[in-house]
């Protein structure tokens with residue numbers, strides 16, 4: 001389990017738009033003996049229950065996700081990985097009768113379910129990349145420019161610059177720079193997924209959620225996306241759901257193992273995969289169930 005931490009009380013836990021903190025208002029810190037450095041906690045999940053109607057999908061989940069690291073969620077199908085991931089940018093709001101029924105989720109110290117939170121603003125801060133790449137049926141350029149325009153950016157040079165920077169950031173620029181105005185649907189699956197990552201990073205979120213982003217990709221495309229995830233953590237906090245244990249070990253710093261809606265174990269990835277504390281974790285990672 002997580003090492004003991006010394007945690008500063010989160011500031012202004014309600015009503016504050018994530019991202020609005022000043023340089024001096026640290027949200028929460030963790031003294032991580034395992035990593036020999038102090039990590040800032042960006043997502044703080046405290047005793048969260050989640051229901052779909054009367055069915056309870058998450059049971060008293062508590063975990064602290066460090067900033068600018070990759071955190072992987074693993075566990076058998078139906079254990080609640082996607083449900084928890086979707087809580088972080090309130091995508092579950094789109095599902096009828098689905099809601100957090102206890103506990104609190106704070107991002108940068110702000111309760112994201114507080115009535116005053118602007119959900120659009122939250123989703124700018126907490127972007128998402130889905131299992132199946134979903135580019136808009138528009139040009140490669142427009143896929144990225146669109147989100148910027150919606151955010152109110154009008155200046156052509158700024159948009160051109162951000163399109164290039166985002167495509168470079170997603171390791172796609174060299175492959176598409178000569179066809180920016182062709183349809184994104186003409187890209188390969190792996191390229192489309194990197195375009196979706198470019199689209200997500202263009203609006204400069206703090207957190208990027210990825211729900212099985214490589215499950216439809218071949219090994220070469222998967223390797224490219226994994227390299228990208230690893231590179232992006234310099235600038236972004238990434239939370240990735242994966243069924244691929246090798247992927248979790250290759251590209252994550254922390255891993256959380258879920259089972260039947262419970263968080264069983266959360267630790268440094270290397271520790272969880274080599275020396276898990278819980279028997280259920282050991283059984284799962286060694287393929288004895290799931």
Ligand SMILES: Nc1ncnc2c1ncn2[C@@H]1O[C@H](COP(=O)(O)OP(=O)(O)OP(=O)(O)O)[C@@H](O)[C@H]1O
Nearest residue numbers: 052055057075076077078079080081082083084095
């Ligand atoms: N829209 C929904 N309505 C009702 N129940 C749902 C809904 N979405 C998920 N559930 C239920 O909530 C539980 C957790 O589902 P979730 O999709 O979070 O699991 P998961 O760990 O992501 O699984 P997988 O690995 O198959 O994607 C499951 O029992 C599932 O049936």
Ligand SMILES: [Mg+2]
Nearest residue numbers: 081082083241
């Ligand atoms: Mg899922």
